[in-house]
Amino acid sequence: MIRLFDSVHGEIRELQLRDAGEVSMYVCGPTVYDLPHLGHGRYTLIWDVARRWFTFRGLEVRFVSNITDIDDNIIARALRDGVDESEVARIYEDQWWDAMTRLGVARPSDTPHATQFVDQMVELISTLLELDVAYATSDGIYFDVSRVADYGLLAGQPLDSLRAGARIEANDEKRSPLDFALWKNAKPAEPSWSAPFGDGRPGWHTECVVMSLELLGDGFDLHCGGFDLKFPHHENERAQAVAAGRPFAQHWAHNGWVMVGAEKMSKSLNNFTSLTHLLEETDARAYRLLVLRSHYRSPIEVSPATIADAERALSRLDALARRFGLPALAGQTLEVKSSFNWEGPGLDLLERVCQKLDDDLDTPLAVALLFDAVSAANALADAGDEWSARALASAVAALFGALGLALESVGDEVDAASAALVSQRDQARAEKDWAEADRLRAELVALGWTVEDSDSGTQIRHS
RNA sequence: GGCGGCGUGGCCGAGUGGUUAGGCAGGGGCCUGCAAAGCCCCGUACUUGGGUUCGAAUCCCAACGCCGCCUCCA
Incomplete structure (x- = not known):
């Protein structure tokens, strides 16, 4: 029996599986518009560990993690670098998988790309419009949070108190500051898809809810991500599913963030270290x-x-x-x-x-x-x-x-010159010529080796 | 303003009513030709003030400090 803290109930609970022996889990993946940072490293590592552990315990794990390959940040980056949006996404997705490979993070079972699921997103938004839980403004389609009775479940507070703290938004067409974009109307020179309610592109919260339900089905087991996604991102995913009448994730798990000194590492604070850079050294x-x-x-x-x-x-x-x-x-x-x-x-x-x-x-x-x-x-x-x-x-x-951590027992490759020093040292030690043995050891150390004696003679490895 | 989290020995970092967390660094010893690696021993910590208790770092109350979410964020 696996127990895991559930963010909705605020306590450790047994992980209930929809299908015995099988775990369906979804982890919100990256938006590929920049190099991955240390925070991405942490969440991918810990959920990779969870996945490996479930697998080790004999469970069949379907692990879905998306790639968000269209959003405001990607468009901004494309504009800045003077390249196509799809090119930005391609470049940084490559960087992403490079980093994942080096981290030893196993490939998810499925890696859905947002742009491949636009049809299904359009379908969901149409449904939400029909149900009158979504409405159109001059710049897109918005979700009416007041239509979901338990909105605020993940935030741990009722809608009223959330609204009280919300800041003033530029868009006064929104019925509530908490209403969020399901669809952003097409703008000139930006990528767009056709839809009955107007050409445009999907909002971030719609991408994840569609991809998770599409691949894992209604009422999947576990939805994971960083604490900062709990609200509003996960809340909004859930709100859409609930409004559409589809059972969503049964268990929510969130990981802590990476700190820099006393502050959270984040894009907005611009205090992040790239994962790519860390892995280089x-x-x-x-x-x-x-x-x-x-x-x-x-x-x-x-x-x-x-x-x-x-x-x-x-x-x-x-x-x-x-x-x-x-x-x-x-x-x-x-x-x-x-x-x-x-x-x-x-x-x-x-x-x-x-x-x-x-x-x-x-x-x-x-x-x-x-x-x-x-x-x-x-x-x-x-x-x-x-x-x-x-x-x-x-x-x-x-x-x-x-847990995904491989211990290394094989020594480093030893070049011929160093190998010669090793055998000379063994020879000197056999003859109890300690001065010569020490001199040869110093020489090896100078070449960057750590020198250890063993029953089978001098052992060296890189420091 | 609302909600949530944190404050542990030189450092990192667990624990949560009474017995050693663990790692790193440091000191002593064993081993070793000398080292390294390894083993053994050591430091006796829990923000502050009250309270509950036979007993609290652990529960309760208060204070102080720090952080996060409510806005793109993993």
């Missing part, structure tokens, strides 16, 4: 470990210091993998490691880790258990209990693998 696994070490609903600080901290913690895991020659059990695939032989202390670890992760995806506690197991495995090996040590260490690698 960092082992992507460090970001995954950093994400795993805090709870998904808490804010996290991503800075050179916290990344470096995670990198050092990671090296402890890799050292374990090297010591036991453990295979890397993660990557692009979601293969369930059913063939893995859980035994002895490894089986015990599996049970305890499952207990934590099944309870609101408590990755920080699970990671703490795994680090405890690293110490225990090393201690067992030091004490000569190879069997137990190996069973435990293998389980650690398998469980990190289940």
